[in-house]
Amino acid sequence: MSIQVHGLVKRYGPLTAVAGVSFEVAAGEIFGLTGPDGAGKSSLFRMLTTLMRPDEGGGKVVGFDMLDEFLEIRRRIGYMPDVFSLYEDLTVRENLNFFARVFGVRIEDNYHLIREVYEPLKPFEGRRAGHLSGGMKQKLALSCALIHQPQALFLDEPTTGVDAVSRKEFWDILYRIRARGVAILVATPYMDEAARCDRLALMQQGRLLTQGTPQALLESYPHHLYAIEVAQPWRWLELLRSHPKVHRAVLAGEVIHVSSLEPLDLTYMRQWLVDSGVTAANFYPVQPDIEDLFIALMDQKAHPTGL
């Protein structure tokens, strides 16, 4: 196991940011962490990257003890914080060179590790990091985090503020890094990205609600889910929620996702919609996605009886 932690707790005064988190990440595995803002993801990252000592709990990162051998850990991990934290007044090349030197390596010796990330930046080597686009900045930050051949990579919301094309490219690169046996822990607010991870944990209020492969998590979806395609869907949310069998009705893009604790009769529901004045609506069952699962789990947490 590349990362193996148990019972991590971090408190800030009366506030408990991380309330007992345990998980493992294997070498060559992408472990995703998703959850709302303030769930404690960044605090968890700061403990794992030895920036902050946990108040309770511990574990091993790349084979070294989090508390006693933090210098060994720092030599062997790469970290991309949630905000761009390279020197904006230094050029692309100067930043990369500086971080290589800090880890005691040379760019030439380790260039093969970053080639696919860094190659698109080559034409801009002399440009100051502050003048790069969001996607370019992110590639530079990843290059700097990879140059010393880390065994584990910690990416805190790496694709925030990056366009869709760059995000896809970024994930292609992550898969190639994974193939080299690097353990990757990635926090992301995007549910589509969460679904791309090998394993995934949903975090809320300092705890991991559940963890597993995205497939297994989706199969654990506790309710029955239906979609309604209708014009101006937001107009009908209140009506749907008033139906006794509807547990939840939320907008999911252009459609309404309706969950129910028991299977709904499609014919009955379609008729009920027409009777209620919702015309030209298309009602059908759908597979839940990560977001649906997350909403269901958060709900269970708030109302453990499922009501």
Place this chain on the structure above:
Amino acid sequence: MRTILFFIYKELLQIFRNKAMLPLLFVLPLVQLLILSHVATNEVRELKLAVQDSDHSLLSKMLVDKLLASGYFLLSGLSANEAQSNVLLDRDEADLVIVIPPNFSENLWQGRTAQVQLLANAINSMKAGVAVSYAAAIVGDFQRQLLEEGKVILPQGAEVACVSRSDVRYQHWFNAGLDYKTFMVPGILAVLVSMLTLLLGAMNVVREREIGTQEQIAVTPVRSYIFVSGKLLPFLFIGLTELTIGLGIAKLIFHTPTEGSLSVLYLFAALTIMALLGLGLLISNLADTQQQAMFVAWFFMIIFVLMSGLFTPIESMPLWAQRLTWFNPIAQLVAIVRLNMLKGASLVEVWPYLYHVLALGLGYGMLAVFFFRKRNV
């Protein structure tokens, strides 16, 4: 150890890339040196003198001529009576009024006591004090001159009582002409170099915290003392470069003497700058933004500069204030630079200062590292 060189290299790259930084570092302090050295003076010249001469005699005219010939006074008005004199003082048209009573020369010729009154505008007490003492000295000289030339005959037995024949003459060592610039230039130079290093050192460390790069460095195996030294040492070089340019200006423009050995001067400058950088680091621990760091640094700097002995001698401060200057690296540097440049003090003579500055550097440095560690990791 090689790592620290990469940090220094990176730091210098950033400093010299910043277009606002270069003029800030090298042009502004030198402009300050050029301007302040001319204006920071206690010398009082061109005092406005009004004359209320009710005697209108040869002797009273000689006395007024002597005052004006001294070069310290400019005749700014004549007054016929006390009321007019007061008006001149009230309107700030006169700094000093000399009142010569009607029987001045008669009293002198007849060997009686002749009186002269000096009225000074004491809104600026220092200026008034200087004006009165200049005038009194000139009047005393006038009296002696009359006696020596035999123009006035003293009555029998009166000689000893009213005129002292002892003649005190001062010889001013190390600054024979009492040139104020000679005294001020080295001190101002010391203060400018100190201010620059303290302020920029403190802000530079906070800068990385502000932009978030400190966290990125913190997850590397680099130890915090390397990081901090890399941030501060460039300012040692910059401070010493600034000192060099300042010394050049002092020599070429102000012809300030450089009696002492330059190696002693640079040794002390380097040690003091390191103490100041330690203090800067200490300050940086109290601040999250460069703005906060600047305010805290200014708080210390104002106190340090005003209590550095640059303008007012430390010896004339109350005892508790004198004790406080022990912790003031700027006071030490001002003293050392003056001793070195004007008096030519050798290393042996400034030995106690060496211990003092070393102790300050170690003290501030250790405190700073202690708090820095407490804050980070």
